[in-house]
Amino acid sequence: GAVVSQHPSWVICKSGTSVKIECRSLDFQATTMFWYRQFPKQSLMLMATSNEGSKATYEQGVEKDKFLINHASLTLSTLTVTSAHPEDSSFYICRGQGIADTQYFGPGTRLTVL
Amino acid sequence: AQKVTQAQTEISVVEKEDVTLDCVYETRDTTYYLFWYKQPPSGELVFLIRRNSFDEQNEISGRYSWNFQKSTSSFNFTITASQVVDSAVYFCALKESGGYNKLIFGAGTRLAVHP
Numbered sequence: 001g002a003v004v005s006q007h008p009s010w011v012i013c014k015s016g017t018s019v020k021i022e023c024r025s026l027d028f029q030a031t032t033m034f035w036y037r038q039f040p041k042q043s044l045m046l047m048a049t050s051n052e053g054s055k056a057t058y059e060q061g062v063e064k065d066k067f068l069i070n071h072a073s074l075t076l077s078t079l080t081v082t083s084a085h086p087e088d089s090s091f092y093i094c095r096g097q098g099i100a101d102t103q104y105f106g107p108g109t110r111l112t113v114l
Numbered sequence: 115a116q117k118v119t120q121a122q123t124e125i126s127v128v129e130k131e132d133v134t135l136d137c138v139y140e141t142r143d144t145t146y147y148l149f150w151y152k153q154p155p156s157g158e159l160v161f162l163i164r165r166n167s168f169d170e171q172n173e174i175s176g177r178y179s180w181n182f183q184k185s186t187s188s189f190n191f192t193i194t195a196s197q198v199v200d201s202a203v204y205f206c207a208l209k210e211s212g213g214y215n216k217l218i219f220g221a222g223t224r225l226a227v228h229p
Contacts, residue, residue, distance in 0.1 A: 032215065034216070034217065037158075041224075042221075042222075043205065043219045043220065043221045044205070044219045045221050046216055046217070046218070049216065065128075091157055093157075093159070095217065097215060101215070103215075103217075105151075105158070105161075106157045107156075107157070107158040108157045108158060108159075110157070
């Protein structure tokens, strides 16, 4: 079946650095990519929606200049957390959606900012 | 606006007990989709079921069953003869048919099955 991969699966970085998370759809074309954030013991919160080749649409309260999303191709979307701080430590999950409403979640990336 | 409520924060049962996880949703759309996902400690979401708003048939898959009732806007999930491996966080989610196909999650129910 279709698979969405995320890289890295976990990352630890120093405060102030930027971190890039990749989300790849391996055997389907993800026309839309959704990025979620999940804090410990909480639910998944939608951060932004991006369509291939277009600018991402961010949910209320999500800083677009801090969480840069690029969806340059139908198989790759990236989320860059710029100038990361400890409060950005979270589990980041992407969801790819293709034609016929197919949708698959990535396995998630655990970010820890020291 | 769409909303999903999972009122049960945590449930603890002993193995072989049956357990029902509640899910109540709100939407103004007439066409929508409901989902259940399992999230084990690894964090990766495991898809369990998808149901569209026009299909109110209950579904059974092994030890899992789902009861969809539009009249009460509920989509409850029952695990029969629970096992320790069922321990996880379970999320109910709603997706409206239009717009950006956003998937909105409930708060989740943490299920602990003890031997």
